[in-house]
Amino acid sequence: MSTEYTATVKVVVPQLVHCVSCDFKSVYEQTVTGRHTVETGLLTGDASAQAAAEQGARDYLMARLNDPELCNAIPCRNCYRYQPYMCKLVAQSRYNTVGCMFGYLPIVLGILVALVFGVMTLFMKDERLVSGITAGGGLVAVMVGWLVLRRIKRFVAAYDPNEHDFGKRKALAEQRALAPHVYDEMQTASLCDAYNERVSAQQSRPWAATAPQQSRPWAKDAAPDDPTELIVTWYAEPATFSTGGAVSIRLSATMHVTVLIPDTATPGDEFPVRADTPNVQPFKVRLLPIRVHPEEQRLD
Numbered sequence: 001m002s003t004e005y006t007a008t009v010k011v012v013v014p015q016l017v018h019c020v021s022c023d024f025k026s027v028y029e030q031t032v033t034g035r036h037t038v039e040t041g042l043l044t045g046d047a048s049a050q051a052a053a054e055q056g057a058r059d060y061l062m063a064r065l066n067d068p069e070l071c072n073a074i075p076c077r078n079c080y081r082y083q084p085y086m087c088k089l090v091a092q093s094r095y096n097t098v099g100c101m102f103g104y105l106p107i108v109l110g111i112l113v114a115l116v117f118g119v120m121t122l123f124m125k126d127e128r129l130v131s132g133i134t135a136g137g138g139l140v141a142v143m144v145g146w147l148v149l150r151r152i153k154r155f156v157a158a159y160d161p162n163e164h165d166f167g168k169r170k171a172l173a174e175q176r177a178l179a180p181h182v183y184d185e186m187q188t189a190s191l192c193d194a195y196n197e198r199v200s201a202q203q204s205r206p207w208a209a210t211a212p213q214q215s216r217p218w219a220k221d222a223a224p225d226d227p228t229e230l231i232v233t234w235y236a237e238p239a240t241f242s243t244g245g246a247v248s249i250r251l252s253a254t255m256h257v258t259v260l261i262p263d264t265a266t267p268g269d270e271f272p273v274r275a276d277t278p279n280v281q282p283f284k285v286r287l288l289p290i291r292v293h294p295e296e297q298r299l300d
């Protein structure tokens with residue numbers, strides 16, 4: 001008997017939105033999932049099926065992350081309007097169920113009926129008329145489904161979600177979108193957790209200090225060569241990679257560090273922090289860009 005292995009991997013990535021309506025910048029977090037199932041078989045044992053499922057899930061996740069247009073439809077935090085490239089997503093999800101029920105379903109069933117009864121007309125001479133009429137009915141269903149899909153496509157193009165559901169848009173924006181400085185506060189809190197965890201681990205077990213995982217999943221890729229070295233991920237606006245800059249991080253009321261970023265920085269570079277106050281243990285920050293949809297890239 002074969003066993004089925006399903007692996008799931010998830011990352012949370014930040015997305016930057018620069019509103020075309022009110023010029024406000026906001027950041028929302030998108031969870032991206034990769035899932036893959038592999039069955040054991042004659043040549044695939046438990047271990048290799050599990051490994052193949054995990055590899056497949058990672059590959060699928062990477063393919064999704066490499067899609068530059070990957071995004072959620074999240075309204076602006078300030079004016080609660082969707083960006084133009086998000087409108088189609090909202091409209092499509094609105095008509096999805098109708099499209100499946102009255103478009104794709106009749107097409108698939110219609111093709112099946114037309115094929116089965118079409119073949120029957122060839123071989124069952126006595127029931128040729130009934131089979132032929134039924135096969136014709138299948139073709140009509142395909143036609144109707146196709147017309148419904150065409151009509152839905154027009155509805156999707158004409159639907160402007162910014163004209164509807166103000167309350168829903170406001171609630172979604174307030175739940176998901178953050179002003180950039182609030183997002184940085186969240187990153188700081190996560191970084192402080194990782195830092196404090198590492199410091200207390202070293203104090204309680206100085207002979208076997210290990211680097212703790214950060215509490216946020218996007219930071220779990222930090223795998224330093226030296227296991228006692230702490231490397232935390234920091235997401236910065238993409239412009240930082242061409243202009244350079246400095247990130248100030250307050251670890252506590254009395255501890256403060258700065259990350260100096262040169263204008264030659266590339267995604268994934270690691271920078272040691274500069275301690276601005278005494279008693280700060282050294283650590284590094286891995287710099288990654290906040291994702292930006294291609295249609296956001298415009299001249300300011």
Ligand SMILES: [Zn+2]
Pocket residue numbers: 019020021022023024076077078079080081
């Ligand atoms: Zn706006």
